[in-house]
Amino acid sequence: KNEVEQSPQNLTAQEGEFITINCSYSVGISALHWLQQHPGGGIVSLFMLSSGKKKHGRLIATINIQEKHSSLHITASHPRDSAVYICAVRSISTDKLIFGTGTRLQVFP
Amino acid sequence: SQTIHQWPATLVQPVGSPLSLECTVEGTSNPNLYWYRQAAGRGLQLLFYSVGIGQISSEVPQNLSASRPQDRQFILSSKKLLLSDSGFYLCAFRVKGLGRNSPLHFGNGTRLTVT
Numbered sequence: 016k017n018e019v020e021q022s023p024q025n026l027t028a029q030e031g032e033f034i035t036i037n038c039s040y041s042v043g044i045s046a047l048h049w050l051q052q053h054p055g056g057g058i059v060s061l062f063m064l065s066s067g068k069k070k071h072g073r074l075i076a077t078i079n080i081q082e083k084h085s086s087l088h089i090t091a092s093h094p095r096d097s098a099v100y101i102c103a104v105r106s107i108s109t110d111k112l113i114f115g116t117g118t119r120l121q122v123f124p
Numbered sequence: 125s126q127t128i129h130q131w132p133a134t135l136v137q138p139v140g141s142p143l144s145l146e147c148t149v150e151g152t153s154n155p156n157l158y159w160y161r162q163a164a165g166r167g168l169q170l171l172f173y174s175v176g177i178g179q180i181s182s183e184v185p186q187n188l189s190a191s192r193p194q195d196r197q198f199i200l201s202s203k204k205l206l207l208s209d210s211g212f213y214l215c216a217f218r219v220k221g222l223g224r225n226s227p228l229h230f231g232n233g234t235r236l237t238v239t
Contacts, residue, residue: 046225048225058230060228
């Protein structure tokens with residue numbers, strides 16, 4: 016079992032829909048990151064969370080430390096949101112980043 | 125502003141040939157530098173990281189090596205490529221002094237196909 020699991024693996028949506036991507040992890044962490052990988056391959060950091068909730072534009076990220084779970088929400092989704100969304104955690108014990116395998120999101124007009 | 129350049133974007137090389145992928149950073153000094161590989165269906169795997177010129181740490185045993193000849197230059201190399209070296213390689217940097225959980229800034233990646 017991977018230490019970082021994302022669900023779903025693939026997600027399709029119609030423009031305007033509310034999107035939720037989930038990340039569960041099994042190790043103690045100091046922080047959790049959400050990343051966006053564009054179709055060309057480049058990766059952009061979206062959020063770093065250690066507790067609570069963060070919002071940036073139409074993106075909202077939440078984390079529940081007790082349940083070892085984080086969600087990334089996209090409100091009013093748009094085709095330009097189509098990308099792979101990657102969850103990564105920094106392990107307290109090894110101090111290294113562990114990456115999930117990503118969720119591929121396609122938003123259709 | 126801080127930027128990272130990685131090239132080439134795609135590369136097709138025969139088995140047994142050498143490899144050199146280059147990455148340069150602009151807009152910051154003495155960054156931490158990283159090489160990652162992304163295989164299909166797997167999370168990013170850290171290959172090498174560097175905290176300074178000439179300082180390279182290897183995370184996994186493999187057919188590849190890394191070098192940092194200048195402060196903002198990071199090179200991934202191989203003397204003889206294997207078929208299993210095919211994959212998507214990403215260079216990244218982190219600005220020092222902002223904490224271990226400050227953002228990683230990634231290049232656009234190199235898709236390597238070994239034939």
